[in-house]
Structures are given as structure tokens and as C-alpha cells.
Amino acid sequence: MKFPDIKYLFEPKSIAVVGASHNESKIGYKILNNIKSSGFEGRIYPVNPQGGIILGIDVKKGISEIPENIDIAVISIPAKFVFDAVKDACSKKVKFLIIITSGFSEIGNIEEEKKIVDYARNHGARVLGPNIFGIYSGASPINATFGSEDISKGNVAIVTQSGALGIAMMGKTRSAHIGLSAMISVGNKSDVDESDLLDYLVQDKNTKVIMMYIEGIKHGEKLVAALKNATKKKPVIAIKSGRSKRGAMAAASHTGSLAGADSIFSDIMMQCGVMRAESIEEAFGWCNFLSTAPHPKGENTVIITNGGGIGVMAADACEKYGVRLYDDLNKLNTLFSGAIPSFGSSKNPIDITGGADKNQYMQALKVAFKDKAVDSIICIGCETAIFKGSSLFEMISQIEENKMCRKPIIYSFIGGPEFDAAISSLKMKKIPMYGDVYEAISAIGVL
Ligand code: ACO
Numbered sequence: 001m002k003f004p005d006i007k008y009l010f011e012p013k014s015i016a017v018v019g020a021s022h023n024e025s026k027i028g029y030k031i032l033n034n035i036k037s038s039g040f041e042g043r044i045y046p047v048n049p050q051g052g053i054i055l056g057i058d059v060k061k062g063i064s065e066i067p068e069n070i071d072i073a074v075i076s077i078p079a080k081f082v083f084d085a086v087k088d089a090c091s092k093k094v095k096f097l098i099i100i101t102s103g104f105s106e107i108g109n110i111e112e113e114k115k116i117v118d119y120a121r122n123h124g125a126r127v128l129g130p131n132i133f134g135i136y137s138g139a140s141p142i143n144a145t146f147g148s149e150d151i152s153k154g155n156v157a158i159v160t161q162s163g164a165l166g167i168a169m170m171g172k173t174r175s176a177h178i179g180l181s182a183m184i185s186v187g188n189k190s191d192v193d194e195s196d197l198l199d200y201l202v203q204d205k206n207t208k209v210i211m212m213y214i215e216g217i218k219h220g221e222k223l224v225a226a227l228k229n230a231t232k233k234k235p236v237i238a239i240k241s242g243r244s245k246r247g248a249m250a251a252a253s254h255t256g257s258l259a260g261a262d263s264i265f266s267d268i269m270m271q272c273g274v275m276r277a278e279s280i281e282e283a284f285g286w287c288n289f290l291s292t293a294p295h296p297k298g299e300n301t302v303i304i305t306n307g308g309g310i311g312v313m314a315a316d317a318c319e320k321y322g323v324r325l326y327d328d329l330n331k332l333n334t335l336f337s338g339a340i341p342s343f344g345s346s347k348n349p350i351d352i353t354g355g356a357d358k359n360q361y362m363q364a365l366k367v368a369f370k371d372k373a374v375d376s377i378i379c380i381g382c383e384t385a386i387f388k389g390s391s392l393f394e395m396i397s398q399i400e401e402n403k404m405c406r407k408p409i410i411y412s413f414i415g416g417p418e419f420d421a422a423i424s425s426l427k428m429k430k431i432p433m434y435g436d437v438y439e440a441i442s443a444i445g446v447l
Contacts, residue, residue, distance in 0.1 A: 003126055004095035006200045009192070010137040010182065012071035012096075013042040015144065016063060018085045019077035020046030020054050027100060028076040029054065030146040031134060035074075038136075038143035038151075045070065063088035071095045074134065074144050079103035079112065082130070086116050090123035096192075098144060099130035105188050106131050117190045126196075131187035133163045136170070138181045138206050145183070147171070154179010155208035156287045157201045159194055161186050161215045169213070169280065176284045177430050178291065181206040189218055195226035202230045209290045211237045211283055215251040217265075224272055231273035235290045235446070237283050238274050240265050275446050282442065288432040289443035293408040296447065298375040300326035303349040304364050306356045307382035310414065310437055311349030314380055317438045321445025326374060335371055339364040354384050358391040362398075369405045376408040376444060380437055383415025389422035400431050408447055412440035 015035060021028035032046050036055055045066045046059045053059060060066055063073070063085065073089035075082055079101050086097055097120055104113035113130065120127050128135065134145030138153050147167040156178050160166035166185050173180055181204060184197055194212055201207045210230060217223055230236050242251035243262040269276050277283035301323050305311040318325050325348050326332065336346040339360070345351040352364050361381070368374045381387065392413055399405055411426075412434040413419055423433045434440035 001121065001124055003121075003124060006192075006196055008071045008095045009126075009128065009135065010200055010204070011140050012142065014045070014068060014070045014072070015040070015042060015142070016045040016047050016060075016066060016070050016073040016089065016092075016094075017144075018047045018063065018073055018075045018089070020048050020059060021076075022048070022050065022052065022054055027146045031074055031076060031100070031144060032057075034143040034145055034147075034149055037149055038141050040140060040142040042071075042140075042142075043068070063092055066092055069093040072098060072144070074098045074100065076100040079109065079130075083112065083116050083119070086120055086125075090120060090125055094125050096126050096128060098128045098132070098134055100132055100134060100146070101129075102131045104130045105190065113188065113190050121191065127191040129185070129187045130190060131163065132185035133167050134185060136180065136183040139204060145170070145185070147183070148174070150174065151183075152177075152179045153181070155181050155206055155291050156211060157182040157184075157204070157207040157209070158211045158213070159184045159186060159197050159201075160213040161189070162213055163187060165213060165280075172280070172284065176288060177427050178284060178287055179430070181208075193218060193223070195219065195222045198226040198230045198236075202233050207234065209235050209237065209287050211287055212239070213280075214238055214240045215242050220268075224268060227269075227272035227274055235286075236272075236274045237277055237286050237290075237446075238269055239277050239280065239283050240269075282439075285432075285434065285439050286443050286446045289408075289410060290447060292430070292432055293410075293447055294406065296375045296408050299324040300374055301376040301378060301444070302326050302332075302368050302374050303378040303380065304352065304361070304368060305349050305380045306352050306354055306361065306384065306387055307380075308345075308349075308351050308353075310380055310382055311351055314378055314412075314437050314441060315349060317441035318378075318445075320438070321442045323376075323378075323441055323445045328373070331373055335367050335373070336364060339367055354382070355386060357386050358395045361387070361391075361395055365399070365405075369407065374407065376410075376447075377405065378410055378412070378441060378444060380412045380440070382413070383419040389415070389418030389420075392419060393422040393425055396426050396431060396433075397429070400429070408444065410434065410440045410444045412437045
């Protein structure tokens with residue numbers, strides 16, 4: 001059997017919403033509303049036996065009334081009706097079925113799920129789900145989810161096995177100033193799984209970073225092959241829950257997943273070149289930096305700081321996260337001696353000391369921007385009466401808006417409310433800013 005190209009899932013031309021509801025509080029209404037407001041330019045067919053009009057679109061009383069074959073059918077009706085809807089959709093040569101409905105293998109209803117998938121596959125269709133919140137694809141664009149209506153477009157793709165957490169992450173990308181290229185809920189992974197999605201995402205020009213939330217793996221060898229291929233081209237970050245005994249039990253009842261031995265998962269991810277994050281916070285911190293930073297030419301990194309203590313912490317963090325600090329002391333001295341006071345240090349951390357103002361910071365930074373020996377820059381510091389929030393804001397805005405630095409540069413600054421306000425304003429401009437130096441350096445380590 002020849003199955004449709006995965007690109008139709010991300011770039012459909014026609015979509016049916018089976019269970020499009022007249023009731024604004026229902027999932028079927030929300031999905032239709034999101035598809036409509038996402039700027040989808042293809043044909044949309046709401047299906048509901050009651051007919052009528054929803055959101056200004058004529059409703060078909062059955063799939064058979066749709067006047068063309070359809071690329072996608074989103075199904076949001078109770079589990080007992082799903083199989084018949086799948087049969088009808090297959091009669092319209094549907095390419096992908098997005099089954100939102102819960103109540104299948106995750107609660108032991110394995111036979112019904114298998115019956116649906118077998119039927120679909122025997123008719124050349126593939127199934128995403130069931131037990132999912134849908135898919136958002138920036139390439140189309142289409143938001144066929146019941147998550148947030150407001151999505152900021154960007155270059156991070158997220159694949160999630162958890163529905164509610166996925167919806168929450170979708171919202172959090174906005175507060176974390178991360179732009180999405182795609183968001184896919186895989187739920188029970190009855191057919192389409194992470195490997196299929198990676199095949200698309202790896203060649204998708206909108207996607208720069210791929211993040212996955214995984215509870216369990218069904219086809220290990222297939223995933224390993226897809227990950228090895230993906231990480232040659234793009235960074236892949238994975239959060240794998242169910243690490244502990246109790247966590248694994250929770251995963252089994254959530255998505256019916258077998259968590260497996262955690263250390264084996266970690267080793268395999270490492271062999272595939274996947275970066276494993278402990279938490280969503282950590283994964284988002286990495287996504288933020290990886291989605292904006294250029295690729296470094298080498299590993300030589302310099303730390304530029306106005307605070308000795310934070311410089312020491314940064315040096316520790318570099319050792320922890322495998323960031324190589326440039327250590328040719330003679331060269332460092334030649335490069336930076338003109339940019340630091342006599343009582344400062346050029347030994348990397350480059351300590352321009354607490355008396356430094358914005359201009360002195362810039363002077364040291366410009367040396368690092370220019371010299372070929374420096375591959376990446378860690379720009380950190382503390383609030384002082386000389387280097388206030390306004391100085392921080394102006395300095396980083398000037399660097400970023402004028403594209404003064406063509407190398408990876410990461411910022412971590414610590415201070416009071418004025419500094420925090422400056423950091424928030426810089427984040428609003430989609431500049432990755434870190435409050436904690438360990439968080440920042442873990443991101444540059446991952447790069
Ligand atoms: N074809 C088309 N429309 C139909 C059909 C059919 N065969 N049968 C019923 N409908 C219509 C109904 O008339 C209704 O329309 P109306 O509201 O205008 O009257 C609409 O489809 C929806 O049907 P309901 O019976 O009202 O079902 P409801 O919307 O309450 O529930 C749902 C359906 C949402 C799929 C539910 O069964 C379910 O599975 N909910 C869980 C979804 C979920 O959580 N997914 C998991 C991941 S996300 C997460 O975890 C947060």
C-alpha cells in the first residue's frame with residue numbers, strides 16, 4: 001500500500017471537521033474556529049448531522065456531502081461513532097485522519113483503536129492520534145487544534161505525547177517569546193509517530209529546532225534512525241518523563257506508554273545526538289537560544305563580565321556544561337588589555353570590573369566580535385550604579401539591532417527591578433535573556 005506523503009498533514013489543501021459543533025464551548029467548535037482564524041487558505045468543511053451554518057460556513061450533514069476528496073479529516077465526536085466517521089472519510093480518499101477523541105487504547109479500548117487504524121491503513125489513509133489536541137503547522141498555515149488561537153510564528157517545532165501539557169506549552173511559547181513552526185500532538189501514536197513527523201520537520205525550511213515531549217516509545221529502531229538523520233541537520237531536544245517508578249506508572253495510565261529503563265533511553269538519545277532536557281523550563285531555554293544563534297565556527301569561548309563573582313560562577317558552569325574557554329593567556333592579554341582597567345583581568349573571564357560603564361562593556365565586546373580566535377561569547381554582568389537597567393537595555397538593543405555580532409552570544413544579567421524590567425523589554429524583542437548564569441551556559445553548551 002502506498003501511503004500519502006507526510007507533507008499533506010502539514011500542508012493540506014482541504015480539511016473536514018467532523019463534529020464541528022454549534023456550541024461555542026465544545027472542542028469541535030474551537031477547532032473549526034482556530035482553523036478559520038489561522039489564515040488557512042484551503043477549503044474547510046464542517047460536518048455535523050444537524051447541518052446549518054457555523055462561523056459563517058455551510059455545514060455538511062455527512063462526509064458524503066463534501067464535493068471533493070479531502071486531505072485531512074479532524075474527528076471530534078464520541079469514541080463509539082469514530083469508526084463510522086473514519087469509514088466515511090476513507091470514501092473521500094482522506095489522506096490523514098486527525099482523531100481528537102479520547103477513550104481508546106489509553107483506557108484499554110485497544111481493539112477499537114486497532115480496528116480504526118487497520119481500516120484507515122487498508123484504505124491508504126494514516127491516523128494521527130487518537131487522544132490528541134491536533135496539529136498546528138506554520139507552513140500552511142493551519143491551526144487545527146483546540147489550543148490557543150494566538151500563536152506566534154517562528155522556527156521551533158514541538159512534538160508532544162501529552163495533550164494538556166502540549167496545549168500549555170503552546171501558550172507558554174508566547175510568554176517565553178518562542179516562535180512556533182509546528183506543534184503536533186501524537187497522543188496514543190496508533191499510527192503516525194515521532195519518526196514520521198521528523199521526516200517532515202527535518203526538511204521543513206521554517207523549522208530550525210525540534211523539541212519532543214515523550215512518555216514512551218513504540219518503534220525504537222525506527223525512531224533511532226529518524227533521530228540520527230534529523231540531528232545531522234537540526235538540533236533535537238527531548239524531554240522524556242516517566243523516569244521514576246511512580247512516573248512510569250503514571251505514563252502507563254496517561255497514554256498507555258511503557259516508559260522503559262531510563263538510563264537506556266538516555267544512552268540511546270546521546271548516541272543519536274539528541275539533547276535531553278530535564279524540564280520544560282530547561283528545554284525552552286535551549287530552544288530560545290538554538291533558534292536564534294548562528295552556528296559557532298569553533299569552540300573557543302570568552303566570558304565578558306563586570307563582576308568577578310559571577311565570572312567565577314560562569315567558569316564553573318562552563319566546566320559543567322562542556323563549554324571550552326579560550327585559554328591562550330598571551331593572546332587574551334594582547335586582545336583585551338586595552339579594553340580593561342589595570343586592576344581588571346584578561347584571563348577569561350575577561351573582568352572589566354564593577355566600575356565599567358556601557359562604553360567599556362562595548363569596547364571589550366567589540367574585540368570579541370572582531371577577533372577570529374573567539375568563536376562564542378558569554379556576556380554576563382551585575383547591576384551597579386554605573387551600569388544600570390537603561391545601560392543594559394541600550395547596549396544589547398544596539399548589538400542586536402545593528403547585528404554587530406555574527407557569532408553566538410548569550411546574555412545573563414542579574415540585578416534589581418530596573419534590571420529585570422530591562423531584561424523583560426529585551427525578551428519582548430525576542431532576544432534570549434537569562435537571569436541565571438547556569439541556565440545561560442547550559443544553552444551555549446548545548447549549542
Ligand atoms: N458526525 C458529525 N458530527 C457528529 C457526529 C457524526 N457522526 N456525531 C455527533 N456529531 C456532532 C454532535 O451533534 C455535536 O454537535 P453539536 O454540539 O452542534 O450538537 C458534535 O458533533 C460533538 O458531539 P458531542 O456528542 O457533543 O461530543 P462532545 O463534543 O461532547 O465530545 C469529544 C466529543 C470532544 C471528541 C469527546 O468525546 C472527547 O474525546 N473528549 C476528550 C478530548 C481530549 O481530551 N483529547 C485528548 C488530548 S487533549 C488533552 O488532553 C487536553
